[in-house]
Amino acid sequence: MRVLVLSPHPDDEAIGCGGTLRHHYRAGDAVTVIHLTSGERGGHGLSPERTGPLREAEARRAAALLGVDALHFWRQRDGALRSTAALLRALQEVLTSKPVQRLYAPHGGESHPDHRATWRLAKQLIQTLELTGMAVPELWLYEVWTPLQRIDAVVDIGTDMAMKLRAIRAHHSQVEVLDFAAASRGLARYRGELLSWPEGEYAEVFQVLKP
Ligand SMILES: [Zn+2]
Numbered sequence: 542m543r544v545l546v547l548s549p550h551p552d553d554e555a556i557g558c559g560g561t562l563r564h565h566y567r568a569g570d571a572v573t574v575i576h577l578t579s580g581e582r583g584g585h586g587l588s589p590e591r592t593g594p595l596r597e598a599e600a601r602r603a604a605a606l607l608g609v610d611a612l613h614f615w616r617q618r619d620g621a622l623r624s625t626a627a628l629l630r631a632l633q634e635v636l637t638s639k640p641v642q643r644l645y646a647p648h649g650g651e652s653h654p655d656h657r658a659t660w661r662l663a664k665q666l667i668q669t670l671e672l673t674g675m676a677v678p679e680l681w682l683y684e685v686w687t688p689l690q691r692i693d694a695v696v697d698i699g700t701d702m703a704m705k706l707r708a709i710r711a712h713h714s715q716v717e718v719l720d721f722a723a724a725s726r727g728l729a730r731y732r733g734e735l736l737s738w739p740e741g742e743y744a745e746v747f748q749v750l751k752p
Contacts, residue, residue, distance in 0.1 A: 542570040545635070545678070546645040547663055549622060549655040550580035551600035552712040556725050557683030558645050559607055559705035560698025560745050566608025567701075573611040573639075576600055577628075577659060578619040585718050589619075595714055603711040606704055622655040624662035632666050633675075640676045648682035648689055648748050656685060667750070677752035684746065688728065693749040697741040698729060705729075 544565055548554040554562065554574050565572050576597075584592030597614055604612045617628070646663035647656035663680055670677045681694065698705060709722045716722060729743040737744040 542568070542643065543639065543641045544570055544572050544643040544645065545641040546572065546574040547647075547659050548574055548576045549647060549653070549659045550578055550583065550619065551576050551596045551603070552580070552709065552715050552721065553647065553656070553685050554600075554609075555603050555607065555705060555708040555712065556721055557647060557685045558681075558745055558747075559603075559708045560701040560729065560743065561645075561696045561747075562607045562609065563701035563704045563708075564696060564698065571611075572607070572609045573613070573635075573641075574600075574604060574609050575613045575615055575632075575635075577615050577662075578617045578622055578655065579614055580619050580715075582619040583715060585714070587714070592714070596712070599712045599714060603708040606708040606711060620655065622658040624658050624665055628662055629665055629669060632662070633669060633673075636666075636670065636675065636678075641678045643681055644678045645681050645683055647685055648687075650687050650690070651684075652686045667752070671752070679752065680750040682748040682750070684728075689746055689748055691748050692736065692746045694747040695732065695736045695741075696745045696747070697733070697737050697743070698745050699733070699740075699742045702726070702729060702743040
């Protein structure tokens with residue numbers, strides 16, 4: 542299987558679906574991640590000029606841990622991400638050259654506006670593909686800032702949890718300020734206990750839109 546992940550900022554890919562990406566890697570699937578912004582405004586005191594390259598370096602380390610095949614930085618403005626016609630065209634070109642069976646993006650109820658913009662982009666991409674008769678991937682929506690309420694898919698990430706946590710911690714500049722690894726571990730444990738019973742200790746959950 543070939544999958545594409547739309548990540549608004551470096552760290553969303555690891556927090557939202559890092560365990561599932563590692564699962565894809567173990568299954569021999571090809572994973573591409575596009576970071577739409579480089580999170581340059583999340584420097585917590587560091588200038589955007591220094592933060593962008595730092596976070597891209599962190600994203601490269603996280604990608605290596607998760608087994609990501611191809612990593613791209615599209616360097617849209619952090620905090621001002623929009624679903625534009627230009628981005629839509631660029632994504633269409635990516636999918637024309639390499640069709641994917643599954644697309645990952647944040648869900649539409651996320652509290653961060655850049656995450657909602659990424660969700661709009663994903664939805665518009667699916668609509669465009671449908672209109673042009675191109676192969677339409679399943680859209681798997683992940684949770685980062687706001688827990689999902691409608692859950693369609695549960696992925697047991699027990700085997701992949703350790704690597705997910707390492708990938709989150711690779712985003713050092715962010716984990717220093719907020720312990721996303723602990724938060725993510727807590728949520729995955731909750732999802733695992735309630736939804737992946739009896740054996741799943743940790744799980745990631747998704748809202749799924751099928752073509
Ligand atoms: Zn984010």
